[in-house]
Amino acid sequence: MHKLAAGVAHEINNPIGYVSSNLQTLSEYCHQLIRLVDQLTELIPAEQLQPLLNEHDFNFVRDDFNTLAEESDEGVQRVIEIIHALKDFSHSGDEVFVKANIHHGIQTTLSIVNNEIKYKAEVVQDLAELPDIECIPSQLNQVVMNLLVNACHAIETSGTITIRTRLKEQWVMLEVIDDGKGINPEHLDRIFEPFFTTKPVGKGTGLGLALSHSIVNTHQGRIEVESEPGKGSCFRVWLPIQQARINSD
Ligand SMILES: Nc1ncnc2c1ncn2[C@@H]1O[C@H](COP(=O)(O)OP(=O)(O)O)[C@@H](O)[C@H]1O
Ligand SMILES: [Mg+2]
Known part of the structure; x- marks a missing residue:
């Protein structure tokens, strides 16, 4: 049981680390893209831009992006917490009396x-x-x-x-x-x-x-x-x- 827990914790630790850090970078990129679109609204006449925004459901995507990013971050943090607890769990056994x-x-x-x-x-x-x-x-x-x-x-x-x-x-x-x-x-x-x-x-x-x-x-x-x-x-x-x-x- 301990070896299994240790193995699982070890295997998940690395991927969850880069998933977590990539998630943050992706989220920053998305914010940049959203800002870009917001800036374009000032340069492009509304009658040209609006149909495009509608076509891509831009307002919905903007809102949903924030929800999804937050939820994913919470999920990842939760996995990291469990991995740490599992690591503690698997440590019992390698010290001396x-x-x-x-x-x-x-x-x-x-x-x-x-x-x-x-x-x-x-x-x-x-x-x-x-x-x-x-x-x-x-x-x-x-x-x-x-x-x-x-x-x-x-x-x-x-x-x-x-x-x-x-x-x-x-x-x-x-x-x-x-x-x-x-x-x-x-x-x-x-x-x-x-x-x-x-x-x-x-x-x-x-x-x-x-x-x-x-x-x-x-x-x-x-x-x-x-x-x-x-x-x-x-x-x-x-x-x-x-x-x-x-x-x-
Ligand atoms: N002193 C306590 N009083 C009431 N419930 C307790 C107590 N200690 C443990 N429990 C119950 O046992 C469950 C499991 O405890 P534990 O293994 O420490 O996990 P966790 O604290 O993360 O829930 C707790 O969720 C709680 O329902
Ligand atoms: Mg407890």
């Missing part, structure tokens, strides 16, 4: 997303004393980031996001809890699917939880969710302190 304290990663990640969160939610930290665990810190940061951003999106105007950690025998538990809008029970089975999103076009890629799930799997851990519509959600991640020595892909 080290011993690290997840609280450090939580603080780093919080400082990055806090700008987005602070207007909506108060972040409460309820952190236990934890041993270092064997992990790929940058990947775990990505999980925390996805969970925090989702929690923030779930809160409509203002609320609380709680980050809780606990130690249970050989496992570290991390919870991200919000008091936002919760998850429709019919969606609970689907939220970890790649591309599943309930967010409006342009807002979500539907890859955040799929990526998080895959990262937690790489860590031989588990991710669970509890949610009540209207009350909020709790995403709980279990990570082993030590990695069992098997090579999984």
Whole structure:
């Protein structure tokens, strides 16, 4: 799955890059041509020019051109966004396990997303004393980031996001809890699917939880969710302190 995603992202990245840049150039050319016609209207007598403009539906083309250019640009930007998310998705797997304290990663990640969160939610930290665990810190940061951003999106105007950690025998538990809008029970089975999103076009890629799930799997851990519509959600991640020595892909 990762190799496929990486391959697709790589193959699309290049063509979408020149499509995007050509689209901009084409759009500039069209504006120039439209300006040219506008200038001609001042040089050519109206009774000669008007039939030609009518024949080519010039007024319609001028208006429709703007709509089409805008729509195409939005579409291309959306594809670029998905390609970037897919690239992140495929990166899980190429880093090494080290011993690290997840609280450090939580603080780093919080400082990055806090700008987005602070207007909506108060972040409460309820952190236990934890041993270092064997992990790929940058990947775990990505999980925390996805969970925090989702929690923030779930809160409509203002609320609380709680980050809780606990130690249970050989496992570290991390919870991200919000008091936002919760998850429709019919969606609970689907939220970890790649591309599943309930967010409006342009807002979500539907890859955040799929990526998080895959990262937690790489860590031989588990991710669970509890949610009540209207009350909020709790995403709980279990990570082993030590990695069992098997090579999984
Ligand atoms: N904390 C949350 N509260 C409510 N719904 C959530 C939460 N986290 C995830 N979801 C639901 O799961 C879907 C998938 O999440 P995700 O994979 O991160 O994709 P995205 O955020 O791009 O939509 C979201 O669109 C949303 O419906
Ligand atoms: Mg998300």
